[in-house]
Amino acid sequence: EVQLLESGGGLVQPGGSLRLSCAASGFTFSSYAMSWVRQAPGKGLEWVSTISGSGGSTYYADSVKGRFTISRDSSKNTLYLQMNSLRAEDTAVYYCAKSTGYCSSTSCYEHYFAYWGQGTLVTVSS
């Protein structure tokens, strides 16, 4: 059974940093692209970032490019999201999601999400 468990959320001041983690189990972690998707309070879903199975290719939404870094550790079956220079508009529930497909150096294919974690809340406020 595929399981994704996020952690690391919390309250942080504007300009601060936070690192989210997602522990994965139930599948061959290194074979699948992994993503972060967020949802601001009362709002819709926003794709944030994706990393290929090998970790060699990464993709970011324009809204977080240059501030967030996605990474993965296949020895620990764990996905990460390092979030720097946080803004009030980054306040959201952050979901870890497993892609059905794969990523090349230029894009990802079959890139929809059959498995999601329960989410972790990040609040950016002074």
Added chain:
Amino acid sequence: DIQMTQSPSTLSASVGDRVTITCRASQSISTWLAWYQQKPGKAPNLLIYKASSLESGVPSRFSGSGSGTDFTLTISSLQPDDFATYYCQQYNSYSWTFGQGTKVEIK
């Protein structure tokens, strides 16, 4: 980026009703479209992929259709468990985008 526009934003319906939600892409995405259901406080749940393929375990009252820029999600007979918010997502090209959501409410 490809913009995804859903309509309506809110839909009021009764148990047993046939419900249709529309999703329009700002450019052609072939059939690279997924639909999700989300209930309050929960993660999204995949219903449909490749515009019309039903995800394993999803009731057959859910169906999807369309190609190019226009897509629909249909619930043939609305059940109490179906009151939720529904999102479409295009995966034709980076960056991958969602519609703004359609909330299905009890009439």
